[in-house]
Amino acid sequence: MASFPDRWDDGTTADGPDHQVHWYDERTVIIRQALHTNFEGPFLYLLIGSERALLLDTGTGHANLRAVVDELLAGRDLELAVAHTHGHGDHVGGDDQFDRVVGRSVEEVAAFFGITSWPDEIVTFDLGERVLDVIPIPGHQGSDVAVYDRETRLLLTGDSLYPGRLYVPDWSSYRSSIRRLAGFVAAGNPVERVLGAHIELTDRPGEDYVMGAAEHPGEHPLELAPETLTELDEALTAAGPEPRRLVHDHFIVVPR
Numbered sequence: 001m002a003s004f005p006d007r008w009d010d011g012t013t014a015d016g017p018d019h020q021v022h023w024y025d026e027r028t029v030i031i032r033q034a035l036h037t038n039f040e041g042p043f044l045y046l047l048i049g050s051e052r053a054l055l056l057d058t059g060t061g062h063a064n065l066r067a068v069v070d071e072l073l074a075g076r077d078l079e080l081a082v083a084h085t086h087g088h089g090d091h092v093g094g095d096d097q098f099d100r101v102v103g104r105s106v107e108e109v110a111a112f113f114g115i116t117s118w119p120d121e122i123v124t125f126d127l128g129e130r131v132l133d134v135i136p137i138p139g140h141q142g143s144d145v146a147v148y149d150r151e152t153r154l155l156l157t158g159d160s161l162y163p164g165r166l167y168v169p170d171w172s173s174y175r176s177s178i179r180r181l182a183g184f185v186a187a188g189n190p191v192e193r194v195l196g197a198h199i200e201l202t203d204r205p206g207e208d209y210v211m212g213a214a215e216h217p218g219e220h221p222l223e224l225a226p227e228t229l230t231e232l233d234e235a236l237t238a239a240g241p242e243p244r245r246l247v248h249d250h251f252i253v254v255p256r
């Protein structure tokens with residue numbers, strides 16, 4: 001039975017472990033790097049198939065998440081692929097802990113997943129009896145991808161949609177990407193929950209923690225309803241081509 005934890009380690013247990021592991025179901029793991037190791041407190045995802053596993057992101061590098069992943073996969077004879085939702089430091093910082101990691105450039109990401117027409121082409125990535133769809137969504141960083149898991153219907157969106165500050169340096173690309181992602185969902189790929197890579201909102205609508213806060217008492221849940229993607233798409237469409245700060249209950253768009 002798939003589930004989310006009642007609460008994540010929000011930094012208020014500063015002497016606790018450097019990570020939190022949650023088995024969403026028997027083949028899906030959500031890992032949070034503890035806030036006390038780094039204020040970003042990023043979330044990582046481990047998706048397990050019958051032939052290989054995919055780890056999305058490696059954290060900031062301030063926690064030994066390789067040991068965590070090794071333990072999670074112990075006893076399974078699986079190839080591990082390590083890729084990223086995008087190439088920012090808080091998601092690739094642990095790369096050197098792993099043996100083989102997909103590079104951070106558009107060219108390397110496209111080559112690994114077999115995307116020949118970036119960013120318009122959506123491709124599949126087969127873990128063995130578990131097919132993922134990989135959707136290029138540049139705009140926040142440049143080599144951003146979203147991952148849709150057909151089995152759980154979870155949509156992993158990295159830093160492009162999560163309950164927090166969505167930084168957008170490339171407004172035009174970001175609008176197009178969210179449009180394409182919403183279109184992918186509307187075209188017959190139903191979403192159970194949208195999962196990003198951070199929590200930066202409190203449990204009060206549209207209210208964020210200060211940048212760099214060491215503790216997050218009363219965090220917004222990690223998981224977002226699928227309607228939140230629709231809401232973001234419509235907000236970006238309504239905002240038009242000029243970058244604008246958009247404060248919504250479950251996300252804040254911050255042009256850069």
Ligand SMILES: [Zn+2]
Nearest residue numbers: 088090159197
């Ligand atoms: Zn990030």
